[in-house]
Amino acid sequence: MTPTFSALALALLSASRLAQGMPVRREVPQEHSHQQFLSSVQASLQLNNPLGITDSVFGLLGNAAAAGGAGSVTDLDCLQQATADQAFTNAKAAGDVAGQVAALIYRALERNTGSVGLASAPCTSLTAVNPEIAAISQHQDPASPGAAATNKAIVLALAQQIASVGGDPLDALKSGTFAPGTIGDPTAKGNTCDDANDAVGCIFSLNLLVPDATDDEVQAAAAGVAAGSSTSTSSSTGSADPGAGDSGSDTATCPPPTTVTVTVTSTAAASATDTGSSAAATSTAISTVSTGTGTSSSTSSNGTNLQTFTGALGGILPPPVVAGGKGFETDNSEFVNLAAALGRSCDVQHNQCANQANAQHQSPFSVGDCDQQDTECKAAGTGGSTSGAAGASSAAVASTTTQAAVAAATDAISPVAPLGANLQTFTGALGGILPPPVVAGGKGFETDNSEFVNLAAALGRSCDVQHNQCANQANTQHQTPFSVSDCDQQDTECKAAGSA
Known part of the structure; x- marks a missing residue:
């Protein structure tokens, strides 16, 4: 094959591969x-x-x-x-x-x-x-x-x-x-x-x-991670046996369920936007949540952080664990038992710690240090529960039937707003991008097609969405008058407004 023909063939092959979207x-x-x-x-x-x-x-x-x-x-x-x-x-x-x-x-x-x-x-x-x-x-x-x-x-x-x-x-x-x-x-x-x-x-x-x-x-x-709602029944991807890690069984076993009961009574007034009148919401609904272990967790007041570990390599604390949702919440996920929620909190901290250790070559700590901290975090979490005699304490979560009462009974008690009103008060808008509205609805509050059981989490997500869109615009438009750092500063201000 002549050199000229070889070069031509190679060029055609390359063009063909690019046309197929392959590198x-x-x-x-x-x-x-x-x-x-x-x-x-x-x-x-x-x-x-x-x-x-x-x-x-x-x-x-x-x-x-x-x-x-x-x-x-x-x-x-x-x-x-x-x-x-x-x-x-x-x-x-x-x-x-x-x-x-x-x-x-x-x-x-x-x-x-x-x-x-x-x-x-x-x-x-x-x-x-x-x-x-x-x-x-x-x-x-x-x-x-x-x-x-x-x-x-x-x-x-x-x-x-x-x-x-x-x-x-x-x-x-x-x-x-x-x-x-x-x-x-x-x-x-x-x-x-x-x-x-x-x-x-x-x-x-x-x-x-x-x-x-x-x-x-x-x-x-x-264990204990609550699955979100979905319209599809498919729960496994791909048809291949990965060749490793297969348990050989299609049935997963779970610990015997026990119930944990917490009674919450609340009365809230819900404003009706079309009439300007308000109605007292006092009817109570009882729901039961199950845990996956025979232990019951010590209860705490709504909003209290149940994650007691304070190690913070790189300034990274484990995310808070609070009562709410189907039992406990951390990092926007719900869990039916405290141990699983505390473990998830430690895992999130560990991942962020390891990422920072890998990303910063001059970091004073290593991934091994993050591993050690993770072990300590999970050890601290085992001290947060007490043994149950027969593994059962019953629980009923009382919530009112209106969205306003749901908000009042969650771990972040917020002022009741008219249904449909935007609860996101931050108005900063670099690049013309406002944070998406936060409204009462769903499990408590909704923003950007996602549901949250407490207002603080919904407001934080709203700020995050704005920050992401702002940073994307700063990165994609080379002549933009603002930078990603400006977006970071705006995000800090947005979240500060939400915590006020």
Whole structure:
């Protein structure tokens, strides 16, 4: 073959591959190893793709190759998150549980890097719109420092988020990566595979996946996570056996249920916007919540933070745990028992700590230090419950039948506002972007198509959505008169207004 003909053939091949939305240049090729999730995310992404992302595969490439399909996403370290976030939003709007689970798993997949043992950079400039996506980061090269602990924490956090949308938490194990490669490998390939024609994913077909946790650890991490409502009955993604971490049983066993009863009595006046009159809401409804263990938790007043651990490497405290929802709440998730909520709080702190340790090369602490803090956090959490004689104390949660009374009975008691009134009082609007309205409704309060049981959480989410849109505009419009830092400052002011 002549050199001229060879060059022409190569050019035609490259053009063909670009036309198919596939990358030409790759770093440590493994982006198609979990193909089933890329395909699902791509299908969801195409339902509404305002950022113009070419294909889900670009989010798993190194930055140099990812630039060719990033659409309007300018921070390429955030392309994977942005892709997952939009796909999740679309799947949620369609009531597609399997699509939501696939987006969550995709967010947790390892990105390509330039050499064996090199960790990929975290996304720090953008905040995901969906808290389920925001709670997850990508797997790291298994040969990178602290990867085993980091990847295990990612899988356990992923399991909790999958459970929260009604999926099978064991699917989190499918996000796992390969066995560690050899540092200094001149091919930079390690033990990976990459086959775009394997619809399931070569990591499954070739049995190359190394599980990050056991089935029992995954089930324990997801225990007590309350699944959200969905119109789809599908709860497991993909048809492949991941080749590892399969329990061999389709039935998960749960501890015998016991009940915990707390009686709350409230009377609230609900304003009727069409007549200007108010009616006293005094009727009481009784509901019962179940725990997954034979222990009962000591009760506390509404709004009290039940997370007593105060360790804070990098200034990161575990998120508060409060009574509310189906039992207890932390990090926008509901749990039916306190132990599970405290464990989730510790896990969130651990993930953020590990991300900071990995992202800041001059950090005074390591992922190992974060692991130690996580152990201490969970040990502190075991002291917050007392044994029940037969494992049962009964509980009834009294709530009024109006939305105003629901607000009064939650862990953040707020002034009653007319139904439909916007409770978000912050008016800052960089780039013309206001925070989305917060109104009474759903489980208590609603904003941006999400429901919250307390006003503070809803106001915080409203501020987060504004911040994300503001930062996106600052990043995509090079001539914008404001920066991401300005958006950060506005977000601080928004949240301060909400806590006033």
